[in-house]
Amino acid sequence: MDTVDLSITALLIAFALFIIPVAISWFYRIGLTRSLLYATARMTVQLIMIGIFLKYLFRWDNALLNILWLTVMVLVAVVSAVRQSSMKLSRMLHPAFISFSLATFLIILFFNIFVIRLDNVFNARYLIVLGGMLLGNSLRGNIIGISSFYSNIKRDRKTYRYRLALGATFSESIRPYLRDSVQLALKPTIAAMATMGIVALPGMMTGVILGGASPEVAIKYQIMIMIAIVVSTILSVVLTILLTLKSCFSRYGTLRDDIFAEK
């Protein structure tokens, strides 16, 4: 079964549904119309552009170009994660970029080589689409993990220092905070896994089924992508924290003051 293509007219009919939120917003004076229209316009333009871009990327399917594009995606993900984590970009950019790249590339290559067994492991269809799913889904966990680690140590400054004063090594003194923030970062993903298929049909599965594959193939891909998301989230959170320690703590083991973005 092939997917039914949507004509431009069909899409315009979909946009007609916006009468509902606009009417509600107007009636109750929620003041949502402007931001809703702005976000919709952005989404539409961005998706049209990425659609054209991906079309050529898939057509050329050049390994180097694919890697380059995934790197750009990682960079955008890192910048957006750091911005939202209230940490200073200059302190976090390098280490977070390294850890996101490692976590993303390693996991995708593992799946492409050992699980999907592709002939060309840099195949655009798999590299970029899987990469996008991984980055999109591990981003939230990373933001939660990184910002809770540093803001908890800042908030608990005295307790943290007390632990140092007890004679803890640096790694002993940060360990409880590392544990808490990784737990917190993984919580949404683990909760989503536990209810998967019952509460909601995940996006990947919907896409694969609409794309014409059978539900059996779709669930196999969904299981694979969930494993990939969990592993890459935990890997990138832990790596990012470990790699930023050096620039965020003094050699006395105390947290630097100038690592948080000014509000």
Add this chain to the structure above:
Amino acid sequence: MIEFRGIDLSYNGRKLFRDFDLSLGRSEKVAVLGKSGTGKSTLFNLLLGFVRPDGGEVRFGGDTVDDKTVWDIRRSIAYVDQDVSIGEGRGSDLIRSALELKVNASRKLPGEKMDGLLDYFELSPAKLEDDITDLSGGERQRLAIILAVLLGREIFLLDEVTSALDKDLKKKTAQFFAGKDSWTVMVISHDPVWVDNPGVSVFDLEREEWIQ
């Protein structure tokens, strides 16, 4: 043992110390007095490497406190801070996690010693199973003191550790620390129980001089 030499330090644009000197010999007991805002707690923070002086040096046991020595220095000091920010969770877990740190790994699990300390400081063992945040200020202070003693170290930095204790307990606490000959004790406190103790020297931080 502990020496502050020509310390200059500004904090938030205010000059806390200007060419400040103070030294303590081994096994001395010293109470530091001074109004709030005179930098009493900062002295401890300097020694523990949480604050660095703008000028001068802090020395401990012959070593200058720097980013290399500070880790060992912290391991030979037992410190109790003013707000007893010792964390959350059960008191018994706090003690266990402190004794599980590498530096304390050689220490035996507290048995008799712990019972003796709980008894002396009149803290019921049942209180160890309560969440630290549910304890009263005085109970928390006693828990922190007991943990500090359990570490088996000989140098104590005690920041206002008797403020929430009743009169009898204040006295017992001061006698406890003043009575240990080999211990070096530096205490920040307004409580007369320390000042009136004959074994304790008193340093006035505002006038920068010994008054006893």
